[in-house]
Amino acid sequence: MTKVNNSFEKILKKYNYRLNSGDIVAGTIIYKESHGFLVNIGDKILGYLPQEETNIIIDYNNNKNFLINITREFFLIKHNEDRKQYILSIKRLEYIRSWKRIKQLQLENIIFNLKIHYSNKGGLITYLENIQAFIPKSHTLDQNNQFKNYEIKCKILITDEQKNQLILSNKSAILQLSIHKFRLGELLYGSIVKIKNYGLFVKIYNTIALLHISEVGYKYINDLNKIFYIGKLIKIKIMHINIKQGRLSVSKRNIK
Known part of the structure; x- marks a missing residue:
């Protein structure tokens, strides 16, 4: 390792190369201090890896030296003049690489299974590539959010690396997997799973479709509960498919 470091020093001198914030550098952890580690990055000035930038929980009594002599890449945060x-940082390097993988998954329109860690009133919390992700309640098939500790199919809906925002959709993933079963204008039967004042939610195969009150019939209906009930099987027509938003709209108009 000494020969490699000496060679690196010669390269730095030969090309007058300066390390800058944001660079990714290779180095070897050589010593444990009270709140971090000293890292040999091949320059005369050592690097310092703060404990909070390791992304690792350390038991100082039993494992204080387990990172010593490990060679890997680091993200250079800044130069401490004093x-x-x-x-x-290891944490920031992993963060950058995680977002690169996430963007590739989004580009390739990949569907994946993720374990739900916990839920709140707005939706579900999970993790993709170690980045916390949120699945809005409106983008889950189970509106009661009974998914905790279960794995569900998801695909990426919105990404914003600057805001560290990652939004996923369960409905979009399910609709994409079932898209071969639906054709615009096709007549199908579905079971009513929820009744709202603005329309009915109908389950067709494993997908939930919205039958808006304006598409129930030509006559104005004041109370859908007086005509329909949960579990009722109705004949409907596929009117609109939006895979990205996970939306399937249907109609009962002009159906005999």
Whole structure:
């Protein structure tokens, strides 16, 4: 390792290369301090890896030296002029790489299974590539959010790396997997699973479709509960398919 570091120093001198914030550098952890680690990055000035930037929980009594002599890449946060050290991070490097993988998954329109960690009134919380993700209640098939500790199919809906925002959709994933079963204008039977004042939610195969009150019939209906009930099988027509938003709209108009 000494020969490699010496060679790296010569390259730095030869090309007058300067390390800058945001660079990714290779180094070896050589010493454990009270709140971090010293890292040999091949320059005369050592790098310093703060404990909070390791992304690792350490038991100082039993495992204080388990990172020593590990060689890997680090993200260079800044140069500490006072201590003459480069401040390094593993956590930020993993964060950058996680977002790169997430963007690739979005580009390839991948559907994946994710374990639900917990839920709140707005939806479900999970993790994709170690980045916390949110599935809005409106984008889950089970509106009661009874998914905790279960794996569900998801696909990416919205990404914003700057805001660390990752929004997923369960409905979009299910609709994409079932899209071969639906054709615009096709007549199908579905079972009513929910009744709202603005329309009916109908289950067709494993997908939930909205039958808006304006598409129930030509006559104005004041109370859908007087005509329909949960579990009733009705004949409907496929009117609109939006895979990205996971929306399937149907109609009962002009159906005999």
